[in-house]
Amino acid sequence: MTDQPKTKKARCLEDLRNRILTQELPPGAYLDEVDLAETYDISRPPLREVLNQLAGEEYVLLHKNRGAQVSPMTHKTLRNFFVAAPMIYSAVTRLAAMNATTAQLMRLKDTQLLFRAAIRDGDAAERALLNLRFHTIIGDMADNEYLAPSLRRLLIDHTRIGMTFYNPRNPSLTRQRKQAADQHDEFITLIEASDSDAAAALAIAHWELSRAEIESFVTPIGMEIPLGEAPQVLSTKGAS
Structure with missing residues (x-):
């Protein structure tokens, strides 16, 4: 059985x-x-349906008389991101280990193969999108309706932050990319x-x-900043 071709509306939403x-749309x-x-x-009615769905997923904000705005990243969202990320990732992953199905594990393994290929090929955008898909x-494995919206928003901003501060000239990236891929294998x-614990x-x-990687994006080569200061560095960068 072959997959049905995507509609214009579905292609628009995905793209x-x-x-x-x-960050092509900042x-x-x-x-x-x-x-x-x-x-x-695409005509305006289905386009507005797409924008309404993106708003529901927190990719955009809808403003009366001004239309759709890509969700901003402010000082507050960056601070909250760093506070919430470890708690949400830990809770979700614990539940995933308790509830994962065989089919979900197969999807995770397939995504990991593509993730490693993107790292090998040096495709930053594809790597970021596949990392989002992996998590x-x-x-999905966690199957918790309370955590799911928080994780979705977290992953949107985590992906955007990674793209914002990507620095291909930083020599630590190769080592960090390999370690991240190895940890994905450990997750599987x-x-x-x-083993939930x-x-x-x-x-x-x-x-x-991930924190160390983000820190390396905003730290000039040859200069070290303590890891605990990374959120402040990000907030300053975001304000410029």
Whole structure:
């Protein structure tokens, strides 16, 4: 049985998500409905349905008389991101190890293969999108309607932050990318073994790696900033 071709509306929705995640459409940008309708060869009513769905998923904000705005990233959202991330990732991963299905594990393994390929090929945008997919699947495994919206928002901003501060000239990136990929393999092993305590602990370690990676994006080569100061560095950067 072959997959049905995507509708214009579905292609528009998927592409706008990806353009927001990869910062092609930056935080705070307003979307022109006329331009979008022409770009995706779609009429205004289904386009507005797409924008309403994106608003429900927190990719955009809808303003009366001003249209859709890509969700901003402010000092407050960055501070809250750093506070919430370890708690949410740990809780979600613990539940994933308790509830994962065989089909979900197969999807996670397939995504990991693609993630490693993106790292090998040096495709920053594809790597970021596949990392989001990997952790989204873990969220699906957790099967918790209270954590799911928080994880979704967290992953949107985590992906955008990664794209904002990506620095291909930083020599530490290769090592960090390899370690992140290795930790993804560990997630699969621990979830498959239903080891919820170890999976939750790994989620914290994976987050700490992410923090170090973000810090390296905003620190000039040759200069070191203590890891605990990373949120302040990000907030300053975001304000410029």
